[in-house]
Amino acid sequence: MxxxxxxxxxxxATRLGDDSVVLGHRISEWISFGPFxxxxxxxxxxxxxxxxxxxxxxxxxxxxxxxxxxxxxFAYMRNDREYRNLLLFEMPKGDFAYSxxxxxxxxVYYTVLLPELVQSKxxxxxxxxxxxxxxxxxxxxxxxxxxxxxxxxxxxxxxRTQKAVDALWGYTHELFDMDETEQLLADEGxxxxxxxxxxxxxxxxxxxxxxxxxxxxxxxWEVKGGRIGYHTENxxxxxxxxxxxxxxxxxxKW
Amino acid sequence: MTPEENFMRKIEAEEKIEPKDWMPDTxxxxxxxxxxxxxxxxxxxxxxxxxxxxRAPSLRRKAVLISKVQDExxxxxxxxxxxxTLGISRSxxxxxxxxxxxxxxxxxxxxxxxxxxxxAIGWLVDGAAIVNQVSLQRTSYGPYSRGMIRICxxxxxxxxxGYEAMLALAKGSPEQKAMAQxxxxxxxxxxxxxxxxxxxxxxxxxxxxxxxIKRETNDDLRQxxxxxxxPQIEVLxxxxxxxxxxxxxxxxxxxxxxxNWDEFWSVINGNGHCNRQRLxxxxxxxxxxxxxxxxxxxxxxxxxxxxxxxxx
Numbered sequence: 271m272x273x274x275x276x277x278x279x280x281x282x283a284t285r286l287g288d289d290s291v292v293l294g295h296r297i298s299e300w301i302s303f304g305p306f307x308x309x310x311x312x313x314x315x316x317x318x319x320x321x322x323x324x325x326x327x328x329x330x331x332x333x334x335x336x337x338x339x340x341x342x343x344f345a346y347m348r349n350d351r352e353y354r355n356l357l358l359f360e361m362p363k364g365d366f367a368y369s370x371x372x373x374x375x376x377x378v379y380y381t382v383l384l385p386e387l388v389q390s391k392x393x394x395x396x397x398x399x400x401x402x403x404x405x406x407x408x409x410x411x412x413x414x415x416x417x418x419x420x421x422x423x424x425x426x427x428x429x430r431t432q433k434a435v436d437a438l439w440g441y442t443h444e445l446f447d448m449d450e451t452e453q454l455l456a457d458e459g460x461x462x463x464x465x466x467x468x469x470x471x472x473x474x475x476x477x478x479x480x481x482x483x484x485x486x487x488x489x490x491w492e493v494k495g496g497r498i499g500y501h502t503e504n505x506x507x508x509x510x511x512x513x514x515x516x517x518x519x520x521x522x523k524w
Numbered sequence: 525m526t527p528e529e530n531f532m533r534k535i536e537a538e539e540k541i542e543p544k545d546w547m548p549d550t551x552x553x554x555x556x557x558x559x560x561x562x563x564x565x566x567x568x569x570x571x572x573x574x575x576x577x578x579r580a581p582s583l584r585r586k587a588v589l590i591s592k593v594q595d596e597x598x599x600x601x602x603x604x605x606x607x608x609t610l611g612i613s614r615s616x617x618x619x620x621x622x623x624x625x626x627x628x629x630x631x632x633x634x635x636x637x638x639x640x641x642x643x644a645i646g647w648l649v650d651g652a653a654i655v656n657q658v659s660l661q662r663t664s665y666g667p668y669s670r671g672m673i674r675i676c677x678x679x680x681x682x683x684x685x686g687y688e689a690m691l692a693l694a695k696g697s698p699e700q701k702a703m704a705q706x707x708x709x710x711x712x713x714x715x716x717x718x719x720x721x722x723x724x725x726x727x728x729x730x731x732x733x734x735x736x737i738k739r740e741t742n743d744d745l746r747q748x749x750x751x752x753x754x755p756q757i758e759v760l761x762x763x764x765x766x767x768x769x770x771x772x773x774x775x776x777x778x779x780x781x782x783x784n785w786d787e788f789w790s791v792i793n794g795n796g797h798c799n800r801q802r803l804x805x806x807x808x809x810x811x812x813x814x815x816x817x818x819x820x821x822x823x824x825x826x827x828x829x830x831x832x833x834x835x836x
Contacts, residue, residue: 295578298590302574302805305813307567307597307604314594321587328583342582366816422826423819430815515581515639522697524581524639524689 275458278451279392280334281354282461284344285497286395287327288355291345292505293376294320295512299363312412316373319405326398346516350505357496358441360505364434367427370416371434374478377410379445382470386462395460414478421482428483435479436487443492445471535736540666543609551735554728555665556610557626558737560617563603565629566596568621568802572636573645581639588685589642595678602674606667622807630788631714633796640693640700640707646686648708648715648753654679655749656719664736687756694760705762712753712765717788719746747777754778 271279297317304310328341339347359376363369384406387399420431446468448456455461476486495501516524525533527546534541541547570593577593580586604614620626631649636642657679660672693704720726720742732738750769757764768781791799 291583298577298586301577301590301593301597302570303809303812305809305816307600309813310570310597311594311601314590314597318587318590318594321583321590325583325587345583346581366813419823420816420819423823424815426815427819427822511578515579519581519697519699522581522700524585524692524696 274454275460276334278454279395279460280331281451282455283327283331283334283395285354287324287331287341287344288353289359290320290327291324292353292355292508293359294318294324295508296359296361296363297369297373300369305366316405316409316412319402319409323398323402323405326401330394330398342516346513350501350509351499353496353501353505353509354499355496355505356441356444357493357502358438358445360496360502360508361438361441362504364437365430367420367430368434368437370413370420371431372438373409373413374417375438375442375445375475377406377413378471378474378478379467380406381410381474382467383462383464386467389459390461391459417478417484418482421479421484431482432484435484439487439489440491440493442471443489444494444496447494447497449497535664538662538736540669541664542666550731551737552610554732554735555668555737556607556612557728558732559603559607559610559668560612560620561627561629563600563607563617564621564626565632566600566603568628568632568806569649570596570600571802571805572632572634572798573642575636576639576642579639580642585689592646592682592685595682599675599678602671606665606671609667618810622803622810624803627792628802629718630792630796631718632802633791633799634710634714635797637710638703638707640690640703641711643686643689643693643704644707644711646682647690647756648686648711649718650679650682650686651753652715652718652749654683655745655752659738659740659745662736662739668737690760694762701762704760708757708760708762709765713783713787714791716746716750716783717785719743719749721785721788750778750780 294317297313297320300313301310301317304313324345325341328344331344332339332341358372361368361372364372380402384399384403388396388403390396390399417431420427422428446464448463448465452461452464456463479486493502528548531541531545531547531551534545541551573589573593573596577586577589580589604617607617608614617626621628636645654676657672657676661669661676663669663672690704690707693700695701720729723729723741723743726742729738729742733741754764754769766781768779770779772779790796794800
């Protein structure tokens, strides 16, 4: 592996790890707050899958960095300006409709992304993707079912769900942005060219939203910046909470 | 043989009582009380531990904690289902919890303040729960007994991970060790109280023993827990919170301090740090979920209506 590709792969694994830990953390915030007990269990499951992915991506990033850092250094010792996750994933959990719509957007994203990443020439990334595909299949079944039920449920649930779709739509464009790092990896057959995936994503999301009697918003606004560490104000608060115990005891083992 | 005689014959012969079998009304009520209280404890217990999911100090600990809290939700489900076989619905049980008619384990009225508390809960609280639940695997009511067998397997995993987390702290930095000692000091006594009042003061014990709902007395189970915990504290290298603890060669058990039962009753009766908070949290989540539950009902009705229309 050339130095440039190694550096790009390290950055890429970190980004994917950041996406997973941030979304996994947000989902975990639901535990004991679900509308009924079965949902607390489901949230636990999905959240565990993402925390598991984060650990695999970070462990790989740490291996590439080979500077003595481990998965927890990546998760706990970087601040919000250093995090490279997509903004969509850092938005606060909101109400049940908001979290399920975000989850649908994420699940369809991984449904189109992971089959590409499985083909990566990088064996580690391909192996992580292969495990994640199975999880995402189940996640999507759940978020799709929820969006259908909420969208086509009561007047209130419809209203809340449409509001969530509208509020989150502008954060989905960033999911399909490429930069030099990712382009280099895509050219090398290591990373995924996400700019090619928006049509497939949009089609699936449109089908589901339409079936749920919801309206697909116009592309009237878009907020971006996660991949360069230009975050919303939400991430700082999230990381403050997530990192407090770890950072209060530097160098300790848990 | 009358149904009552047949029931007692089964109890004496160690045969399980099953949902469709005849049973005395008080047996049924006693079981509903105990099983639903147990279910509520699992569900309310998700809160103190859930409280640290977002702050867990490593990704591994975070994953373990999430999966533990998730197991507790699962235990709540098995137990609600076991209670439902006795003719009460989950929503009736939840209402009884929320109106204070049904109790949950008072241990969850104590606040979880540090990460070490999470370790101490896994080790001591789940540890005490297992001692009780191992005994309940032999309970006379079939669905409860089978639920306990399944739950015990997971609880022993919880206890091991709690102890292992405690060990990491006890062998860690001076601050971590102090945190571990502090958690042990605060949770040791309430954990002993989890076994309930002395047998002489326990309102439900005698009948429950006769019917083999309970298989061992509160005091015997507590003694088992006290004895098993001593070497565990030694391995941790922490100080035992009970300064009067002493091995009694004649009894083959440790003698220990009297528990502060005034505090026990005071916390049960509403003076714990978290009594109101736990119920308010449960009620708030339940109320906030109402529009979601309504949406499912409405959606299902629409689908049914559509199906009927298509069939016509």
